[in-house]
Amino acid sequence: MDTTSVVEIGRPSVPRETVWRSLRGHLKGTEYTWALAFVVPYVAVFLTFVAYPVVYGLWMGSEAGLYRELFDDPIYQKTVVNTVLYLAFGVNVKMFLALLLSGFFMRPGWWMKALLLIFVLPWAVPQISTFISIHWMLNGEWGFLNNVLYTLFHVEGPHWLNDRWTALAAVIVSHIWKWTPFWTLILLAGRMAIPLDIRDTAKVDGATGLRGFVHITFPLLANLYLICTLLSTIFLLGDFNAVYFVSGGGPANTTHVLATLGIRNAFEIAQPRLGVAAVMSALPLVIPLVIVLMRKLRTAEVQL
Amino acid sequence: MSTIAVDAALTSSRAESRAHRAVRRRRYLTTAGTAVLSLALVVWTILPIYNMVLISLEPEGDVFTDHIWPRVASLESFWGVLTQGHWYLEHFWRQFANSIYMGAMVTILTLVIGSLTSFSLGRMRIRHGWLVSNAALLTYVIPASFLAIPFYRIMQNYGMANNVWSVIAALVAFATPYAIFVFQEYGRSIPIEVDESARIDGASPIQVYLRIYLPLMAPALVAVGTYAMLLAWNEYLYQFLLLSSKSSMTVPVALAQFLSSDQSPWNYMMATAIIYALPPVAIYYAFRRRMSAGLTMGGVKG
Numbered sequence: 220m221d222t223t224s225v226v227e228i229g230r231p232s233v234p235r236e237t238v239w240r241s242l243r244g245h246l247k248g249t250e251y252t253w254a255l256a257f258v259v260p261y262v263a264v265f266l267t268f269v270a271y272p273v274v275y276g277l278w279m280g281s282e283a284g285l286y287r288e289l290f291d292d293p294i295y296q297k298t299v300v301n302t303v304l305y306l307a308f309g310v311n312v313k314m315f316l317a318l319l320l321s322g323f324f325m326r327p328g329w330w331m332k333a334l335l336l337i338f339v340l341p342w343a344v345p346q347i348s349t350f351i352s353i354h355w356m357l358n359g360e361w362g363f364l365n366n367v368l369y370t371l372f373h374v375e376g377p378h379w380l381n382d383r384w385t386a387l388a389a390v391i392v393s394h395i396w397k398w399t400p401f402w403t404l405i406l407l408a409g410r411m412a413i414p415l416d417i418r419d420t421a422k423v424d425g426a427t428g429l430r431g432f433v434h435i436t437f438p439l440l441a442n443l444y445l446i447c448t449l450l451s452t453i454f455l456l457g458d459f460n461a462v463y464f465v466s467g468g469g470p471a472n473t474t475h476v477l478a479t480l481g482i483r484n485a486f487e488i489a490q491p492r493l494g495v496a497a498v499m500s501a502l503p504l505v506i507p508l509v510i511v512l513m514r515k516l517r518t519a520e521v522q523l
Numbered sequence: 524m525s526t527i528a529v530d531a532a533l534t535s536s537r538a539e540s541r542a543h544r545a546v547r548r549r550r551y552l553t554t555a556g557t558a559v560l561s562l563a564l565v566v567w568t569i570l571p572i573y574n575m576v577l578i579s580l581e582p583e584g585d586v587f588t589d590h591i592w593p594r595v596a597s598l599e600s601f602w603g604v605l606t607q608g609h610w611y612l613e614h615f616w617r618q619f620a621n622s623i624y625m626g627a628m629v630t631i632l633t634l635v636i637g638s639l640t641s642f643s644l645g646r647m648r649i650r651h652g653w654l655v656s657n658a659a660l661l662t663y664v665i666p667a668s669f670l671a672i673p674f675y676r677i678m679q680n681y682g683m684a685n686n687v688w689s690v691i692a693a694l695v696a697f698a699t700p701y702a703i704f705v706f707q708e709y710g711r712s713i714p715i716e717v718d719e720s721a722r723i724d725g726a727s728p729i730q731v732y733l734r735i736y737l738p739l740m741a742p743a744l745v746a747v748g749t750y751a752m753l754l755a756w757n758e759y760l761y762q763f764l765l766l767s768s769k770s771s772m773t774v775p776v777a778l779a780q781f782l783s784s785d786q787s788p789w790n791y792m793m794a795t796a797i798i799y800a801l802p803p804v805a806i807y808y809a810f811r812r813r814m815s816a817g818l819t820m821g822g823v824k825g
Binding site: 249250251253254255257258260261262264265267268269270271272273275276279320323326330334336337338339340341343344345346347348349351352353354355356363366367370396400450453454456457458459460463464467478481482485486491494495498501505508509512513516517 | 590649
């Protein structure tokens with residue numbers, strides 16, 4: 220076996236020619252050089268700044284002992300619960316709202332267009348600005364929300380960010396506030412892409428309102444909705460800013476999600492490997508998602 | 524006979540007017556519902572932004588109040604930010620320039636690298652191009668924050684920490700995949716014969732790229748450029764980890780530093796946050812149409 224392969228390697232002329240042709244494809248000499256030169260920058264960027272960190276991260280988090288330490292950490296256990304809740308509510312409430320609102324914005328008239336302009340503001344304003352604002356808005360003593368509650372109803376609002384569950388709810392609502400407009404625009408475009416004659420025929424056949432939605436609109440949107448949900452799940456798993464700025468992981472590290480816990484472990488308690496391990500513990504969820512998404516995105520050619 | 528006819532006519536017209544009324548009532552209800560929902564949406568959307576404006580208009584030291592309207596609108600805090608009047612803000616303009624530089628570099632590099640790659644993949648149809656597309660697709664679906672720790676380590680090893688180029692590298696790596704998709708998708712609408720006839724006329728690939736491909740791709744370039752710029756402007760984690768000195772940090776990092784202090788000057792913070800939010804909002808509204816065209820380019824073929 221070994222000898223044959225050595226012999227084959229030692230016979231360059233003919234195979235090299237075919238290898239060269241198979242690499243070059245239909246492009247001729249200089250053309251191929253150009254085509255290669257054009258992809259080199261991206262390949263270099265990918266290898267240095269994506270592939271290398273991925274491998275480095277896998278190496279950093281490859282010790283089994285790390286995970287024992289991580290799973291015993293009560294903060295980590297809470298973080299997993301938070302992450303699951305964040306995913307379950309953050310993704311689904313947001314996507315469902317986006318689905319309903321995209322239907323709402325299909326209504327005709329200048330009024331709807333103007334409303335849409337205002338509605339996309341959360342998406343256009345940088346996260347840092349708005350999440351800091353929300354953080355202060357929820358302050359128990361001087362926050363805007365409690366001021367409103369007191370002025371309008373004479374109710375003393377709670378200290379929103381001093382309780383684990385209200386703080387987590389605040390983070391989830393902030394995420395929904397920030398990202399619903401984006402997904403609404405995507406689904407709105409999806410609805411617009413449904414050919415007019417399908418909608419008209421459906422209307423003639425009496426499929427209006429809820430029936431039209433269930434039998435016509437949703438089946439046509441279902442694939443897009445699924446892809447958006449999966450993508451938004453991945454994006455939300457990696458969402459650092461909402462938690463970091465709205466609740467800061469507090470009170471007493473009870474509202475972390477995996478993304479913020481990783482950074483906290485790595486930089487606040489200076490255990491980078493434990494940080495990587497926290498992030499890597501999401502891989503059982505991330506890998507299947509990535510596989511499904513890559514297949515879906517490649518075939519459906521949905522651009523987000 | 525005639526009375527029956529009159530009766531029939533009467534009842535039919537009554538039924539008609541009843542139906543009319545029902546339709547009209549339904550229309551009123553829909554309009555009212557739309558109005559209520561619109562109002563709720565506006566309030567919901569505006570609330571955090573209103574809070575930002577409200578606090579930024581407070582005079583110094585008056586943040587800890589309980590009113591929900593600005594009593595005296597003071598522009599003091601904006602002036603303070605613009606003149607670097609608070610000790611937290613002594614490097615504001617430097618940091619703002621850093622943000623702009625970073626955003627501009629990310630935008631330019633994303634456009635250049637993305638368009639070159641998509642030209643090679645989509646127009647020249649380089650062999651094994653699918654490998655590159657898959658690498659891009661994979662990058663697109665990996666959460667950037669998951670790579671922050673190893674990325675930070677690597678940059679430290681290279682001595683690139685505290686260098687804005689380390690942030691630019693990270694953001695370009697994460698923005699380019701989207702650029703490649705949009706460009707490839709948009710490129711499909713340009714017939715390949717355009718390139719071929721130019722090639723027959725003796726143009727080299729780089730000439731085709733510069734003189735034909737780029738001008739025809741202008742709308743997609745605008746969309747992706749806006750996207751890359753907004754991405755850079757929205758990013759916090761990498762800037763926070765990689766930029767630590769006061770003169771190299773960007774506005775978001777400086778803003779977050781406010782938070783860690785007990786005596787945060789909230790009116791200055793909010794004024795800074797508003798000033799920081801102005802460029803992306805302006806750019807977004809300027810290129811809105813192109814942007815949403817880019818977001819949905821290629822449409823929903825699935």
